[in-house]
Amino acid sequence: MNAVLAPHGTNPAFEAPAREDTVAVVLFGTGVVGGAWLRLLNTPAGARLRLVGAANSRWQTTDPNCLADRGLRENLDRGGDRRDDAALLAALDASAAKTKVILDATASDGLAATHAVWLAQGYHVVTANKAAAGGALEVWRALSEGARCRNRRYGDAATVGAGLPVITTLRRLRACGDELLNLEGVFSGSLSWLFSRYDGIVPFSELLRDARERGYSEPDPRADLSGQDVARKLLILARSAGFELEPGDIEVENLVPETLRGLPLQDFMARTHELDAALAARHADAASRGRRLRYLAHLDRDGVARVGLRAVSEDHPTSGLRGTDNLFALTTTRYQTRPLVIQGPGAGADVTAQALLGDILSLSGDGKAVISEYV
Secondary structure, three states: OOOOOOOOOOOOHHHOOOOOEEEEEEEEEHHHHHHHHHHEEEEEEHEEEEEEEEEOEEEEOOOOOOOOOOHHHHHHHHHEEEEEHHHHHHHHOOOOOOEEEEEEEOOOHHHHHOOOHHHOOOEEEEEEOOOOOOOOOOHHHHHHHHHHOOOOOEOOHHHHHOOOHHHHHHHHHHHHOOOEEEEEEEEEHHHHHHHHHHHHHHHHOHHHHHHHHHOOOOOOOOHHOOOHHHHHHHHHHHHHHOOOOHHHHHOOOOOOOOHHOOOHHHHHHHHHHHHHHHHHHHHHHHHOOOEEEEEEEEEEEEEOOOEEEEEEEOOOOOOOOOOOEEEEEEEEEOOOOEEEEEEEEEHHHHHHHHHHHHHHHHOOOOOOOOOOHHO
């Protein structure tokens, strides 16, 4: 132990005696989302949960006193035991709780690659990490197989829309025999904010810097502007609707010119003005036709999928979007006259953490595997 994590406050989850429906949890990732989830653990909603291990990228603890400390996140930032995933899983195995959950609140590709292994080993996995479900089709199938074989749950509600009920809605409609005919919407909070504010007068690069300062975009805005995050979310939704697509099956428009893609971040930020002319021209063209620019994701009944900047009419569901809202418009065989629209905050630590908590609390004793029912 490199630093002593002395308790200075207790977690209500440790104060009550263990109940039959207690859920043991190991948390990977104590950053913004993980920290928000820890705050929820300190509320009555977290009373059923027992945190038996927590880790950031370097340090971890399985000490009950340290885990019960309300300053756990900050203490782990200062130090703890060296990160050892095997020790974390051993603490989970040692728990007397019937339901054992691994919670991945990171964006780590390496950790996501272990999700299917964890399911196959008999753990439930709950995550906001899109890298597994939004990666190669063989990984998606491995998630399904791991969940099915061990009758475990893969809780992925937080991977799209920060927990807006779009994945669950798609799966429920499919289970009821409904068929998705068209899916369209704005799946990125940062791109929603940018294009709902862009008027062709204030340069786009100025808005981009503003979004970054407000924390609406990724530290490197190219992660948003590339369209890859939106494509990954569309891939998860398409698979939830029954389309076995590969990442390469989605046509993606990258808003970053090739000359800016490989630059160091500081150099890119110094040259963001090079985005302005092309986007101003597209805005002017759209405005001349009474339309607005939106960065849309689209999937049709034949599995044709694309994401990119589109000029939408004023009666389009996304035309009136404001702020960082996401919107998902689902047209199905039973929702043909008007699409089923799901709209709300598509980003934010608190709502994402709530989605993670909801997936954990939904686990029953037998842990019926949701993902395997529909893949």
